[in-house]
Amino acid sequence: MTDSRAATAAAKRRRLTAAAATVLHQKGVERTSIADIAQAAGVPVGNVYYYFKTKDDLVEAALTEHTATLDALTAELDRLPDPRARLQGLVAAWVAQRDTAARYGCPIGTLAAEVDKRDPGGLDESAARAVRRLLGWAAEQFRELGTEDPDGHALTLVAGYQGMSLLANALREPGVMAREGDRLLAWLDSL
Amino acid sequence: MTDSRAATAAAKRRRLTAAAATVLHQKGVERTSIADIAQAAGVPVGNVYYYFKTKDDLVEAALTEHTATLDALTAELDRLPDPRARLQGLVAAWVAQRDTAARYGCPIGTLAAEVDKRDPGGLDESAARAVRRLLGWAAEQFRELGTEDPDGHALTLVAGYQGMSLLANALREPGVMAREGDRLLAWLDSL
Amino acid sequence: MTDSRAATAAAKRRRLTAAAATVLHQKGVERTSIADIAQAAGVPVGNVYYYFKTKDDLVEAALTEHTATLDALTAELDRLPDPRARLQGLVAAWVAQRDTAARYGCPIGTLAAEVDKRDPGGLDESAARAVRRLLGWAAEQFRELGTEDPDGHALTLVAGYQGMSLLANALREPGVMAREGDRLLAWLDSL
Amino acid sequence: MTDSRAATAAAKRRRLTAAAATVLHQKGVERTSIADIAQAAGVPVGNVYYYFKTKDDLVEAALTEHTATLDALTAELDRLPDPRARLQGLVAAWVAQRDTAARYGCPIGTLAAEVDKRDPGGLDESAARAVRRLLGWAAEQFRELGTEDPDGHALTLVAGYQGMSLLANALREPGVMAREGDRLLAWLDSL
DNA sequence: AATGAATGAGTTTTCATTCAT
DNA sequence: CATGAATGAAAACTCATTCAT
Numbered sequence: 001m002t003d004s005r006a007a008t009a010a011a012k013r014r015r016l017t018a019a020a021a022t023v024l025h026q027k028g029v030e031r032t033s034i035a036d037i038a039q040a041a042g043v044p045v046g047n048v049y050y051y052f053k054t055k056d057d058l059v060e061a062a063l064t065e066h067t068a069t070l071d072a073l074t075a076e077l078d079r080l081p082d083p084r085a086r087l088q089g090l091v092a093a094w095v096a097q098r099d100t101a102a103r104y105g106c107p108i109g110t111l112a113a114e115v116d117k118r119d120p121g122g123l124d125e126s127a128a129r130a131v132r133r134l135l136g137w138a139a140e141q142f143r144e145l146g147t148e149d150p151d152g153h154a155l156t157l158v159a160g161y162q163g164m165s166l167l168a169n170a171l172r173e174p175g176v177m178a179r180e181g182d183r184l185l186a187w188l189d190s191l
Numbered sequence: 192m193t194d195s196r197a198a199t200a201a202a203k204r205r206r207l208t209a210a211a212a213t214v215l216h217q218k219g220v221e222r223t224s225i226a227d228i229a230q231a232a233g234v235p236v237g238n239v240y241y242y243f244k245t246k247d248d249l250v251e252a253a254l255t256e257h258t259a260t261l262d263a264l265t266a267e268l269d270r271l272p273d274p275r276a277r278l279q280g281l282v283a284a285w286v287a288q289r290d291t292a293a294r295y296g297c298p299i300g301t302l303a304a305e306v307d308k309r310d311p312g313g314l315d316e317s318a319a320r321a322v323r324r325l326l327g328w329a330a331e332q333f334r335e336l337g338t339e340d341p342d343g344h345a346l347t348l349v350a351g352y353q354g355m356s357l358l359a360n361a362l363r364e365p366g367v368m369a370r371e372g373d374r375l376l377a378w379l380d381s382l
Numbered sequence: 383m384t385d386s387r388a389a390t391a392a393a394k395r396r397r398l399t400a401a402a403a404t405v406l407h408q409k410g411v412e413r414t415s416i417a418d419i420a421q422a423a424g425v426p427v428g429n430v431y432y433y434f435k436t437k438d439d440l441v442e443a444a445l446t447e448h449t450a451t452l453d454a455l456t457a458e459l460d461r462l463p464d465p466r467a468r469l470q471g472l473v474a475a476w477v478a479q480r481d482t483a484a485r486y487g488c489p490i491g492t493l494a495a496e497v498d499k500r501d502p503g504g505l506d507e508s509a510a511r512a513v514r515r516l517l518g519w520a521a522e523q524f525r526e527l528g529t530e531d532p533d534g535h536a537l538t539l540v541a542g543y544q545g546m547s548l549l550a551n552a553l554r555e556p557g558v559m560a561r562e563g564d565r566l567l568a569w570l571d572s573l
Numbered sequence: 574m575t576d577s578r579a580a581t582a583a584a585k586r587r588r589l590t591a592a593a594a595t596v597l598h599q600k601g602v603e604r605t606s607i608a609d610i611a612q613a614a615g616v617p618v619g620n621v622y623y624y625f626k627t628k629d630d631l632v633e634a635a636l637t638e639h640t641a642t643l644d645a646l647t648a649e650l651d652r653l654p655d656p657r658a659r660l661q662g663l664v665a666a667w668v669a670q671r672d673t674a675a676r677y678g679c680p681i682g683t684l685a686a687e688v689d690k691r692d693p694g695g696l697d698e699s700a701a702r703a704v705r706r707l708l709g710w711a712a713e714q715f716r717e718l719g720t721e722d723p724d725g726h727a728l729t730l731v732a733g734y735q736g737m738s739l740l741a742n743a744l745r746e747p748g749v750m751a752r753e754g755d756r757l758l759a760w761l762d763s764l
Numbered sequence: 765a766a767t768g769a770a771t772g773a774g775t776t777t778t779c780a781t782t783c784a785t
Numbered sequence: 786c787a788t789g790a791a792t793g794a795a796a797a798c799t800c801a802t803t804c805a806t
Contacts, residue, residue, distance in 0.1 A: 008790085009789070009790065012790090027308055028221075028305070028307075028308030030219075030221030030222065030308075031221065031308050031309070033774080033775060033776085034775075034776065034777085035774095035776095043791095044791070044792060044793080045792090045793085046777095046778090046779090046791075046792055046793060046794085047790075047791055047792065049776090049777070049778075050789090050790065050791075053777090054776085054777080055775090055776065055777090104307075105304060105307065109357055109361075110304055112357070112360075112361040113296060113301055113304050113357060113360065113361070114219070114304075114305070116295075116296065116360055116361065117218060117219030117221075117222050118222070124361075124363070127361055128361055128362050128363070131358065131361045131362060132362070152374075155355075155358065155367065155370060156371065156374060158354070158358065159351060159354030159355045159357075159358050159367075159371055160350060160351065160354055161354065162353065162354040162357045162358060163350030163351055163352065163355070163357070164346075164350045164354070166300055166303070166304060166350075166353045166354070166357065167322065167346065167350050167353060169303075169307055170300075170303040170307065170315075170318055170319055170322045171319050171323070172315070172319070176350075179346060180346060180347065180350055183343070183347060200765080224799080224800060224801080225800075225801065225802085226800080226801095235766070235767050235768075236767080236768085237766070237767045237768060237769080237803090237804090238765080238766055238767060240801095240802075240803080241765060241766075244802095245801080245802080246800095246801065246802090391786080409690060410603070410687070410689075410690030412601075412603030412604065412690075413603065413690050413691070415778080415779060415780080416779075416780065417779080417780095426787070426788050426789075427788080427789085428782090428787075428788045428789065428790080429786085429787055429788060431780095431781070431782080432786065432787075435781095436780080436781080437779095437780065437781090486689075487686060487689065491743075492686055494739070494742070494743040495683055495686050495687075495739060495742065495743070496601070496687070498601075498677075498678065498742055498743065499600055499601030499603075499604050500604070506743075506745070510743055510744050510745070513743045513744060514744070534752060534756070537740065537749060537752060537753060538753065538756060540736070540740060541736030541739075541740050541749075541753055542732060542733065542736055543736065544735065544736040544739045544740060545731070545732030545733055545734065545735040545737070545739070546732045546736070548682055548685070548732075548735045548736070548739065549704065549728065549731065549732050549735060551685075551686065551689055552682075552685040552686070552689065552697075552700055552701055552704045553701050553704060553705070554697070554701070558732075561725060561728060562728060562729065562732055565725075565729060581769085582768075582769065585769090606795080606796060606797085607796075607798085608795095608796080608797095616770095617770070617771060617772080618771095618772085618797095619770075619771055619772060619773085619798090619799090619800090620769075620770055620771070622797090622798065622799075623768090623769065626798090627797080627798080628796095628798090
């Protein structure tokens with residue numbers, strides 16, 4: 001009935017969003033065609049536009065998806081009692097993703113960089129929001145930790161992550177993630 | 192005759208390289224057409240192919256150009272007697288470029304990220320080389336400074352730069368460069 | 383039950399027809415999508431096809447609707463005792479619509495012109511019929527007036543209307559309607 | 574050499590313009606694809622964009638072409654000593670085109686009507702200019718004739734032409750052109 | 765070497781129409 | 786009857802690359 005239809009439709013939208021998140025991350029926004037995403041989602045090209053009016057909408061959905069993934073991770077970490085442990089858990093998660101990072105970079109970072117070159121239209125803001133979400137969570141942990149200038153520390157942490165992801169990617173060396181990850185862990189310990 | 196021809200030709204190649212470096216940085220590789228670069232260089236489109244066989248060649252030239260700019264900077268810094276001062280001079284130069292970084296990101300970093308998504312063909316290697324050049328110079332300074340693990344320190348420094356550039360760009364806030372720049376300076380002082 | 387259903391269905395059909403008449407006039411046949419008409423009528427897109435098998439059918443309905451509007455006007459004018467007064471009433475009605483005409487042209491005229499370019503299929507005939515209806519009514523008035531060649535006079539009158547509507551529209555000047563309307567009134571007076 | 578190349582290029586542009594003028598008139602702006610025009614001109618589709626950046630540019634070129642045709646006609650008529658004869662020559666030319674008008678309408682009139690529905694972008698102005706050119710020439714003749722309100726008379730003449738073209742087209746009856754043409758000739762005689 | 769012009773494949777987007785429920 | 790969803794065929798436009806002089 002309407003229900004099963006709706007369920008199918010919602011599922012398809014989700015499939016498209018997931019496909020967009022994955023493919024855009026791996027191939028980059030400009031090198032990914034709508035057809036690529038459609039194929040990855042198992043949806044006919046023409047039908048994609050029923051769910052997303054423009055390619056930019058798909059990029060935005062991908063950004064939102066990556067943000068949601070991040071939210072799920074931080075929600076999980078929020079269950080830890082110690083803010084320092086939470087931050088270290090985050091770093092550990094980053095390092096755990098080292099192969100992906102070395103191959104494709106950080107999803108949010110690379111998307112933000114690409115989106116920045118696109119015609120203005122609010123996409124930059126979506127990317128900035130994703131980044132701020134991460135910064136905000138980190139700052140909250142530093143605040144709970146009692147660190148002075150929690151925003152500054154959050155910036156340092158996230159910049160460290162983006163920098164190590166970019167270098168790992170440029171050099172195709174997952175080891176960079178491990179090395180810098182360790183340094184960040186030690187730094188967090190020292191606070 | 193041959194000389195002036197050669198001079199003209201060399202000049203054109205240089206103009207094209209410079210234009211490529213600028214435009215590719217500002218608009219991104221995928222959003223820049225050969226015609227864009229040709230126009231910026233004041234060279235007819237058809238003529239570009241006498242100097243660069245493919246678009247990838249132009250990207251490579253741009254990468255080389257940015258590396259050369261970096262080389263000029265480090266050569267300048269090499270005249271300082273103190274390795275610490277040299278590293279701090281580098282950071283100061285980065286911070287001085289904060290508006291550009293906030294607008295377009297670090298040239299080498301953004302190009303490396305974009306190049307990574309392109310079809311394989313050695314371009315990645317060019318980007319990696321540019322990154323390694325910077326890492327190498329920094330490591331040398333740390334070595335002269337007597338720091339243990341100079342490579343690791345270089346990695347940390349450059350990752351810090353790439354991270355702060357990316358965040359400044361994503362957030363469109365030059366202030367990020369200043370803030371993190373100060374932190375890097377303090378860190379160098381503490382070594 | 384069946385009655386109210388039928389009533390609802392008939393109402394929907396009427397809403398669609400009215401929406402088609404308005405939107406097709408304002409946006410033009412080719413620039414109007416079925417979705418546009420559906421939305422203007424408050425009917426789900428998929429449902430439109432229960433009432434109109436093709437887009438051409440909707441265009442035809444719009445043409446019929448505009449003809450009906452015209453019929454209502456001429457029926458009203460038919461109550462005037464003097465045929466000359468009826469014709470002048472018609473001209474007055476045209477002039478009263480001058481802003482709409484300057485913005486979108488005469489509905490029947492613009493639709494006829496567009497329909498003429500579409501694949502053959504009887505639509506032309508619908509447009510021609512609408513035009514002939516107007517010509518016929520006018521000719522009848524001229525006949526009652528005792529004018530010689532009433533068909534010719536009708537042609538002159540309607541051509542005058544179509545011409546002034548087209549010019550008013552092309553120049554976006556409602557004043558054209560007033561100016562030529564006055565001339566037509568004087569002409570009718572002179573007969 | 575460059576010359577023959579340039580000649581070829583200019584010729585191609587002319588061919589495209591002529592093809593655009595013809596095809597857009599016959600099939601209408603919205604029903605004509607770039608491929609249609611390219612084919613009519615014997616030019617590969619992709620190459621069209623070297624000469625005309627957008628479809629709108631092609632429409633504008635067609636409008637200009639039709640205006641040029643009109644200019645050629647009026648220039649010819651300008652050689653007649655009597656302004657009344659010039660105006661009657663214009664009407665005669667219209668009537669001579671009656672089959673085309675009955676089949677496709679007046680080029681300028683139909684283009685103006687279609688262009689009016691397109692996204693704004695100056696095309697309306699091009700159409701209005703074409704119409705004003707005709708109006709201006711006619712007004713000049715009436716002025717020389719010593720008629721009072723030459724602008725008004727010009728409007729009446731051109732509106733008459735547009736109206737009869739539209740009706741002839743809608744009814745597919747070239748006879749309308751002849752009939753109304755005769756009336757216009759008589760009217761000019763009576764002034 | 766220089767250069768305006770050509771080419772053809774690819775991309776995003778729109779839409780009339782159909783279908784499954 | 787109702788309706789959200791599907792589909793596939795265009796269409797406009799872009800561009801790296803090549804070619805004829």
